[in-house]
Amino acid sequence: MSPISRGFHRRHEPDADPSRVPPGQYVTADFPVLSAGPTPRTALRDWTFSITGAATPKTWTWDEFQALPSEKVTTDIHCVTRWSKLDTTWRGVTLDTLLGQVEHTGTFLLAHCDGGYTTNLPIADVLGGQAWVAFSYGGNPLAAEHGGPARLLVPHLYFWKSAKWVRRLELLDHDVPGFWESYGYNNYGDPWKEQRYAGD
Amino acid sequence: MPATETADHVDGNAIGGLLLEVFGTEMTAVTGRCGSCGTASVVAEQTVYLRAPGTVVRCPACTAILMVFVRIEARTCVDLRGLAELG
Numbered sequence: 185m186s187p188i189s190r191g192f193h194r195r196h197e198p199d200a201d202p203s204r205v206p207p208g209q210y211v212t213a214d215f216p217v218l219s220a221g222p223t224p225r226t227a228l229r230d231w232t233f234s235i236t237g238a239a240t241p242k243t244w245t246w247d248e249f250q251a252l253p254s255e256k257v258t259t260d261i262h263c264v265t266r267w268s269k270l271d272t273t274w275r276g277v278t279l280d281t282l283l284g285q286v287e288h289t290g291t292f293l294l295a296h297c298d299g300g301y302t303t304n305l306p307i308a309d310v311l312g313g314q315a316w317v318a319f320s321y322g323g324n325p326l327a328a329e330h331g332g333p334a335r336l337l338v339p340h341l342y343f344w345k346s347a348k349w350v351r352r353l354e355l356l357d358h359d360v361p362g363f364w365e366s367y368g369y370n371n372y373g374d375p376w377k378e379q380r381y382a383g384d
Numbered sequence: 385m386p387a388t389e390t391a392d393h394v395d396g397n398a399i400g401g402l403l404l405e406v407f408g409t410e411m412t413a414v415t416g417r418c419g420s421c422g423t424a425s426v427v428a429e430q431t432v433y434l435r436a437p438g439t440v441v442r443c444p445a446c447t448a449i450l451m452v453f454v455r456i457e458a459r460t461c462v463d464l465r466g467l468a469e470l471g
Contacts, residue, residue, distance in 0.1 A: 219392050220433050220440040222447055264437050300449075329392075344437055364437050367454040368461045381456045 200270060204260055206375035209268040216267055217329045220363070224298035224349050225328050233317065233334065237355035239288035246333070249319075252277045257316060259339040261346070262375040273323065274337055276316030282353075283311065290355030294362060295336055298349040303362035304371070305338060305345060307355070314340060317350060342373040342380070392435065396427040399439060402453060403427065406462055417469040420448035424469075 200211035234243040244252070257274045294304050309315065318337040319326050326332030331348030338345045344364050365371050370379040378384060396412055403411035412428040423445035430450060431442040438454035443466075452463040464470065 216435070217392065218436050220436040220438070221442060221449075223392065364454070367438055367452060367463065368456040368459075369437060369454070 204270060205268055206262055207378045208380075209262055209266055209375065212267045212269055214267075215269060215272075215330065216263070216265075218263065218265065219329070219348075220301065221299050223328050226298055226333065226349070226351075228333060231333050232351065233282075234352045235282065235286050235288070235355065236352060237288075237293075238290040238357055239283075239286040239355045242286050249277065249317075249334070252281055254319075255316075257318070257337065257339075259337075261339050261343050264342040264344055264369065264373070264375075264380050268375075272321070274316065274318040274326075275320035276318030276334075276337055278313060279310040279315045279317070279353075280313065282317065283307075288355050290357060292356045292359045294354045294356060294360050295347045295350050296352040296354060297347050298351055301347060301349070301363050303336075303345050303347045304360055304365060305341075306359075306372075309341065310338065314338065340374075342370075342375050344369065345373055392433065393442075394432050394434060396430040396432055396441065398434065399432055399441070399453075400428075402439065402460075406453065406460055414471055415469075416450055416467045418443040418446060418448055418450060419466050419468040421446040422468070 205211055228246040231246045232243050233249055254275050254277050258271055260268060260270045261272055262268045291307050292304060293307060294302055296302055316337040317334050319334040321330060334350060336347045336350045361371060368382050370381055370384050373379050400412045414427050415424050416427060417424045423443055425444050429444055431444050433440040438452055440449060441451040443450055448466055450466040454461040
């Protein structure tokens with residue numbers, strides 16, 4: 185049996201522009217829920233978001249985070265389990281805004297999430313309007329099963345990098361593999377180069 | 385479909401084939417002890433998350449990760465570090 189594909193039902197969208205679909209992906213209208221553990225449900229009054237590590241540490245409460253400038257994002261997302269979803273709409277705070285509020289020297293980050301999940305990213309890939317901490321999807325508060333109250337959104341990389349339930353970014357001067365990366369998934373995860381696994 | 389299946393997880397019976405492939409023997413009746421909380425549970429009763437880039441098996445008592453299996457093309461990466469004991 186395959187331990188990976190169970191539970192997925194491919195609903196292809198035949199009208200999708202093929203130039204928007206990375207190699208090996210199919211387009212779905214659904215938003216499949218992937219999870220490696222129970223869904224955390226953190227009350228907003230208890231939720232904080234922090235930057236630590238090679239930075240002046242900073243923590244925002246939910247209200248403080250909501251007061252930051254946010255923007256609407258319309259983007260395509262690509263999951264390493266081979267589904268892609270086009271024109272998804274989010275609202276979030278750019279990592280440019282968040283990292284702009286601390287002094288930092290890091291060149292990598294490790295995102296830490298409720299439930300213990302981690303994923304790693306180069307800082308260069310989260311600046312320049314490439315990444316957000318998103319708290320809204322489709323005009324509604326981000327549902328817990330999709331990573332709410334807030335998740336990373338790094339749509340130019342496979343979606344495992346867009347960590348659900350993100351609570352802390354640890355800035356580092358060296359790269360540290362995250363959860364799936366330590367089990368053989370690609371350290372970078374460019375869907376257009378089909379970097380699914382280590383060595384791709 | 386196992387009786388305990390919910391929207392996001394199944395029980396250990398669902399990965400009997402995978403475990404047979406990895407260990408070369410029937411494993412669902414084997415007991416594993418959680419390295420985090422010490423709870424001993426039969427593999428068939430453990431909590432399994434399949435809808436992910438890999439298969440994650442968690443302690444039914446404390447939800448700590450017991451085992452992870454990731455299929456990378458023809459290879460299967462196996463992590464048993466969450467278990468204090470298996471067998």
